[in-house]
Amino acid sequence: MIEFGVLFAQGGIDAFTPLQAISENGMAALAVGLAALGAGYAERGIGSAAIGAIAEDESLFGTGLIMTVLPETLVILALVVVFLVG
Amino acid sequence: MSIKETEGTSNYEYVTARVRTRRAKLFDEEDYRKLLRMGPGEISRYMEETEYETEVNALGARYSGVDLIEYSLNRNLAKHFEDLLRWADGRLYTLVARYLRKFDAWNVKTVIRGIYSGADAETIAEDFIYAGEFDRQFLDRLAETGSIEEVIELLDRTRYGEPLADASADYEESGVLVPLENAVDRTYYEGLIGGVDATENRANQLYAEFLRAEIDFRNVRNVLRIARSGADIDPEEYFIEGGDLFRASDLAQLSGSIDELAAFIRDSTYGDDLSDALDELERADSLIGFEHALDVALLEYADRLSHVFPLSICPVLSYILAKEREVENIRAIARGREAGLSQDEIENELVVL
Numbered sequence: 001m002i003e004f005g006v007l008f009a010q011g012g013i014d015a016f017t018p019l020q021a022i023s024e025n026g027m028a029a030l031a032v033g034l035a036a037l038g039a040g041y042a043e044r045g046i047g048s049a050a051i052g053a054i055a056e057d058e059s060l061f062g063t064g065l066i067m068t069v070l071p072e073t074l075v076i077l078a079l080v081v082v083f084l085v086g
Numbered sequence: 087m088s089i090k091e092t093e094g095t096s097n098y099e100y101v102t103a104r105v106r107t108r109r110a111k112l113f114d115e116e117d118y119r120k121l122l123r124m125g126p127g128e129i130s131r132y133m134e135e136t137e138y139e140t141e142v143n144a145l146g147a148r149y150s151g152v153d154l155i156e157y158s159l160n161r162n163l164a165k166h167f168e169d170l171l172r173w174a175d176g177r178l179y180t181l182v183a184r185y186l187r188k189f190d191a192w193n194v195k196t197v198i199r200g201i202y203s204g205a206d207a208e209t210i211a212e213d214f215i216y217a218g219e220f221d222r223q224f225l226d227r228l229a230e231t232g233s234i235e236e237v238i239e240l241l242d243r244t245r246y247g248e249p250l251a252d253a254s255a256d257y258e259e260s261g262v263l264v265p266l267e268n269a270v271d272r273t274y275y276e277g278l279i280g281g282v283d284a285t286e287n288r289a290n291q292l293y294a295e296f297l298r299a300e301i302d303f304r305n306v307r308n309v310l311r312i313a314r315s316g317a318d319i320d321p322e323e324y325f326i327e328g329g330d331l332f333r334a335s336d337l338a339q340l341s342g343s344i345d346e347l348a349a350f351i352r353d354s355t356y357g358d359d360l361s362d363a364l365d366e367l368e369r370a371d372s373l374i375g376f377e378h379a380l381d382v383a384l385l386e387y388a389d390r391l392s393h394v395f396p397l398s399i400c401p402v403l404s405y406i407l408a409k410e411r412e413v414e415n416i417r418a419i420a421r422g423r424e425a426g427l428s429q430d431e432i433e434n435e436l437v438v439l
Binding site: 045046048050051052053055057 | 097099100101103104
């Protein structure tokens with residue numbers, strides 16, 4: 001970021017204008033979104049396996065549920081970024 | 087009748103999870119030990135408290151004793167394997183259906199044998215296992231035909247049509263069913279592998295390898311039986327293409343002596359896996375022991391694959407094999423008890439991992 005700034009400054013252009021198309025907060029939001037996407041993809045596989053197991057044995061409902069939402073932690077960790085930035 | 091191409095990706099996670107649960111519910115050694123001490127009536131009562139409850143209850147009014155056990159087993163097997171086909175999507179479906187065509191072959195053979203022996207449609211239909219690709223209606227139509235020619239005609243549009251038509255000349259000439267049955271078996275085994283090899287996926291390659299091993303073992307078994315019976319049969323006629331252990335010409339040469347055959351297998355890629363089986367063959371000189379050791383080797387291999395590739399066809403395959411084994415074991419116990427065999431003799435018939 002700083003090198004870019006220097007470069008732009010040398011070229012006589014206001015350094016941060018072009019990069020401000022997306023603000024820091026926006027970037028943080030994007031991070032959360034991507035993390036949620038990853039979590040969703042992970043849950044796809046786990047969820048279908050969990051449903052398969054529950055269909056066979058209903059007592060597995062609790063375990064299946066916990067396993068399915070485990071990737072949700074990814075999103076929570078990504079939320080940390082929002083607080084760091086914001 | 088070709089395999090229906092389902093759209094979408096394979097749902098390995100779902101099918102594997104269900105299959106593993108069912109696999110865990112199969113009878114274990116403890117159950118077999120209990121069953122070994124029971125008579126046919128007790129066995130069916132025991133089955134009523136397990137997985138087979140629905141079937142035993144549904145058929146209990148119509149059959150009794152060993153027949154009840156046998157029909158319940160078949161029906162339960164069909165139910166489970168139909169489930170597999172119902173769940174699976176995409177490529178997984180194709181791979182499962184390919185293996186379950188075994189039951190189509192079985193059903194076609196049942197029809198042919200039934201008609202040959204003059205059984206009526208109802209009796210034939212009782213022995214069907216509705217687990218393959220042919221649906222119930224089609225099979226019932228097959229059973230209702232009165233002659234073998236009509237059966238062959240009905241099967242015309244299926245994969246069995248052409249081979250059966252080719253074999254029917256031999257059948258008419260000799261009057262025995264062997265050519266027809268061979269044609270059915272061979273069609274099944276030859277359709278088993280086609281197309282699987284072409285994939286990049288390691289798990290599918292191993293699946294193909296497994297199928298080849300099964301064909302090889304089938305060939306070994308056939309040769310041994312021919313060699314053992316001492317009958318004047320050309321082993322090449324029974325040779326199934328698709329394995330990588332033998333060529334048809336090897337087979338003819340090896341069938342002469344069991345020792346030579348054993349040495350040949352020991353030097354092959356299966357040598358390590360089968361060394362126990364071969365020792366058994368050489369020591370006890372018993373075919374049953376050897377054949378069971380082959381079965382155990384296949385089961386163990388399938389199990390190993392299913393642990394190495396959990397998200398693939400392999401767990402499903404290992405379940406199918408284990409379930410078939412269970413059904414055969416229970417049947418062996420029930421039949422053995424009925425025939426008054428001793429516990430040891432029946433135990434020799436069981437294949438338990």
